[in-house]
Amino acid sequence: MKKSLLLSFCFLLLLSCAKKSAEDQFIDNLLSQMTLEEKIGQMNQLDPSWNAEEKEALIREGKVGSIFNVVGAKEVNRLQRMAVEETRLGIPLVAARDVIHGYHHIYPIPLGQGATWNPDLVERAAQLTAQEALSDGIRWAFSPMVDVAHDPRWGRVAEGYGEDPLLTSTMGAAVVKGYQAEGMAACVKHFAGYSASEGGRDYNTTWIPETQLRDIYLPPFKAAIEAGAMSVMCSFNALNGLPSSANPHLNIDILRNEWKSDALLVSDWGSGSDLVPHGLCADKKEAALRCINARMEMDMQGNIYTDYLAELVSEGKVKESQIDECVRSILRLKYRLGLFDNPYVPEENQTDISAAFAELGTKVAEESAVLLKNNGVLPLNIKHSTLNILITGPLAHQKKEQLGTWVFDGDTSLSVTPLMAFNSQHSTFNIIFEPGLTYSRDKSKTGIQKAVKAAKKADVVLFFCGEEAILSGEARCRTDLNLPGAQSEMMDALAATGKPVVMIVMAGRPLTIGKQVEQAAAVLYAFHGGTMAGPALYNLLTGMAVPSGRLPITFPKMVGQIPLYYNRHNTGRPSYDPPMLIDEIPIGCPQFSIGQSSYWLETPTEPLFPFGFGLSYTTFEYGETTIDTIVNDQQSSINRTSYLVQSSIKNTGNYDAYEVAQLYAHQLSGDLVRPIKELKGFQKIFLPAGESRLVSFTVTPEDLGYWHEKHDGLVSQVWFATDKAEFKFKIAPNSDISL
Ligand code: NOJ
Numbered sequence: 178m179k180k181s182l183l184l185s186f187c188f189l190l191l192l193s194c195a196k197k198s199a200e201d202q203f204i205d206n207l208l209s210q211m212t213l214e215e216k217i218g219q220m221n222q223l224d225p226s227w228n229a230e231e232k233e234a235l236i237r238e239g240k241v242g243s244i245f246n247v248v249g250a251k252e253v254n255r256l257q258r259m260a261v262e263e264t265r266l267g268i269p270l271v272a273a274r275d276v277i278h279g280y281h282h283i284y285p286i287p288l289g290q291g292a293t294w295n296p297d298l299v300e301r302a303a304q305l306t307a308q309e310a311l312s313d314g315i316r317w318a319f320s321p322m323v324d325v326a327h328d329p330r331w332g333r334v335a336e337g338y339g340e341d342p343l344l345t346s347t348m349g350a351a352v353v354k355g356y357q358a359e360g361m362a363a364c365v366k367h368f369a370g371y372s373a374s375e376g377g378r379d380y381n382t383t384w385i386p387e388t389q390l391r392d393i394y395l396p397p398f399k400a401a402i403e404a405g406a407m408s409v410m411c412s413f414n415a416l417n418g419l420p421s422s423a424n425p426h427l428n429i430d431i432l433r434n435e436w437k438s439d440a441l442l443v444s445d446w447g448s449g450s451d452l453v454p455h456g457l458c459a460d461k462k463e464a465a466l467r468c469i470n471a472r473m474e475m476d477m478q479g480n481i482y483t484d485y486l487a488e489l490v491s492e493g494k495v496k497e498s499q500i501d502e503c504v505r506s507i508l509r510l511k512y513r514l515g516l517f518d519n520p521y522v523p524e525e526n527q528t529d530i531s532a533a534f535a536e537l538g539t540k541v542a543e544e545s546a547v548l549l550k551n552n553g554v555l556p557l558n559i560k561h562s563t564l565n566i567l568i569t570g571p572l573a574h575q576k577k578e579q580l581g582t583w584v585f586d587g588d589t590s591l592s593v594t595p596l597m598a599f600n601s602q603h604s605t606f607n608i609i610f611e612p613g614l615t616y617s618r619d620k621s622k623t624g625i626q627k628a629v630k631a632a633k634k635a636d637v638v639l640f641f642c643g644e645e646a647i648l649s650g651e652a653r654c655r656t657d658l659n660l661p662g663a664q665s666e667m668m669d670a671l672a673a674t675g676k677p678v679v680m681i682v683m684a685g686r687p688l689t690i691g692k693q694v695e696q697a698a699a700v701l702y703a704f705h706g707g708t709m710a711g712p713a714l715y716n717l718l719t720g721m722a723v724p725s726g727r728l729p730i731t732f733p734k735m736v737g738q739i740p741l742y743y744n745r746h747n748t749g750r751p752s753y754d755p756p757m758l759i760d761e762i763p764i765g766c767p768q769f770s771i772g773q774s775s776y777w778l779e780t781p782t783e784p785l786f787p788f789g790f791g792l793s794y795t796t797f798e799y800g801e802t803t804i805d806t807i808v809n810d811q812q813s814s815i816n817r818t819s820y821l822v823q824s825s826i827k828n829t830g831n832y833d834a835y836e837v838a839q840l841y842a843h844q845l846s847g848d849l850v851r852p853i854k855e856l857k858g859f860q861k862i863f864l865p866a867g868e869s870r871l872v873s874f875t876v877t878p879e880d881l882g883y884w885h886e887k888h889d890g891l892v893s894q895v896w897f898a899t900d901k902a903e904f905k906f907k908i909a910p911n912s913d914i915s916l
Pocket of ligand 1: 275319366445446651
């Protein structure tokens with residue numbers, strides 16, 4: 178038995194070596210035929226839509242390895258022919274694109290996808306997206322973005338999966354699997370620490386201690402690499418003083434040596450040449466040197482490699498073997514995508530995903546919306562024969578805006594708006610449409626008056642408010658997170674009619690809507706729901722679907738609370754309740770009489786809504802969390818304790834519905850201070866009304882470990898370990914628990 182096992186193991190090993198060597202042999206062989214100029218050409222990624230003629234000449238000369246922002250099978254094939262048929266070695270190009278949350282058919286923004294807490298759904302969406310993009314010639318998607326974000330001022334919070342490393346890791350890995358199962362390479366970005374930009378201002382400096390980097394920001398990248406991500410993109414920011422494109426610690430020590438990744442590392446747009454304005458390098462030549470020494474392998478639109486690498490090699494400052502390493506990664510990606518065998522895409526019979534998308538796009542949008550408040554007005558009683566519904570607000574009928582940020586190829590004509598969805602139903606209710614404001618920043622008052630007049634005739638008001646798509650995404654950062662334009666005034670006016678106002682927020686980030694939440698009868702936070710936002714919202718508002726989204730990020734009450742996130746530390750002086758707020762301080766109060774705890778004078782430390790929060794049309798009852806120790810080897814010098822954590826959950830209401838069971842852990846003491854709670858697992862389960870289910874999680878020492886740090890003089894050392902400590906666990910509907 179043992180012998181046969183050994184034999185089959187050796188056979189498998191041989192097989193895998195043989196497989197590997199076929200790839201390696203191919204690459205070695207090709208590399209050996211390449212001139213230095215051709216190698217440097219492969220390291221160049223260009224957007225040929227700028228100076229097309231000049232760039233096409235470069236392709237013909239073999240000076241381009243990848244193109245991006247070229248769309249359409251015909252156009253990609255046209256440029257591909259130049260590379261394959263006109264260059265000496267015929268190395269194919271790889272066409273990349275910012276495929277972020279859909280292609281022509283758009284899903285909710287990634288933050289909304291995070292709110293689904295449903296990785297299977299997200300993976301299926303990615304698969305369908307890949308099918309559509311591939312048929313347009315795109316072989317490489319610049320996503321997923323897995324930057325864990327604590328700051329909703331930062332516009333790119335829309336592009337990630339929120340504030341939690343585990344949720345982000347799970348979603349990022351799902352996208353990687355979905356794309357790559359179809360043959361489109363994923364590019365996990367932005368490596369690393371980009372989201373912690375000071376002041377929430379894009380491209381800004383980030384300062385992240387190594388332990389926090391590894392506990393919070395790196396795990397989603399590692400998860401994406403483990404899921405097989407074929408490429409990684411550098412970030413723009415300087416991390417602890419060193420921009421990522423020139424950061425050997427990130428790109429070599431961690432990505433290559435620790436994680437053993439052979440994914441291709443591409444710069445962000447000109448992030449290599451940016452080393453000059455960063456103030457790291459005196460000129461672009463020095464920037465090229467710093468980047469190649471940090472193994473940035475492909476230069477996106479920066480021209481620093483094409484302009485300076487050959488010179489640096491001839492001066493002996495760069496070894497040709499360094500260049501070979503980079504080119505090997507590039508050829509490997511092309512080889513694995515099958516581009517050497519099939520460089521062209523079929524130009525006829527494009528994949529039509531519309532039928533599959535209609536269902537999936539609606540489902541993802543339904544599951545991404547989070548019900549934040551409901552006084553019972555929802556679901557709307559549409560069977561009530563005289564129900565007059567006012568549909569109002571600047572986002573009720575905006576085909577483009579509901580798609581959200583990063584939708585270069587999104588087909589606006591496919592969008593079904595909430596107004597269209599309601600109008601398409603031959604139901605008993607009457608629809609009155611009066612937008613009030615024409616876009617989210619609109620400040621005109623006349624429209625509001627019309628909407629108020631209409632509200633007076635309605636039984637219920639559906640106020641579709643939020644942010645236009647252009648207000649979130651890259652370089653769209655805000656210092657004011659209130660509803661833009663005159664939307665708050667509009668809400669005041671609508672609420673003053675006394676009619677129940679259901680607020681549906683379509684936005685790229687958490688907004689500070691505390692006052693409006695109080696005024697509204699119900700609040701459904703829909704993010705930007707994509708092409709099918711309308712039908713999804715119709716289904717949710719009318720009870721055809723039951724809300725199951727949960728917040729992937731904490732909602733602050735006011736901007737001054739930011740950064741506000743659930744897995745924070747307690748401090749040595751935790752805030753006590755109730756703290757004395759600014760107007761309660763007696764005049765002339767002596768300095769120490771108001772206590773010394775960690776709080777703000779204007780607002781308590783609680784968020785508006787906690788991470789993980791979301792209501793349903795039904796109710797769930799959680800049983801006690803039970804904890805069983807399943808391995809407990811006290812003799813071992815390392816912690817080897819695993820736990821089985823369980824709780825029963827009962828659907829105690831009248832609707833069959835999904836619930837997201839969330840497992841939180843807290844380590845009571847340790848080598849370093851630990852967060853007050855951390856998400857260690859989650860399960861989205863379907864529970865018919867009246868039914869119960871036991872949910873179980875196994876928590877391993879690996880799940881409970883964290884990065885430690887020791888300083889020895891100037892040298893600091895980090896290592897991952899699990900303390901021998903006491904842990905508390907709770908399975909809960911959201912993070913608003915104490916452990
Ligand atoms: C800059 C962005 O930071 C990155 O996410 C994107 O993929 C590239 N530009 C390409 O458009």
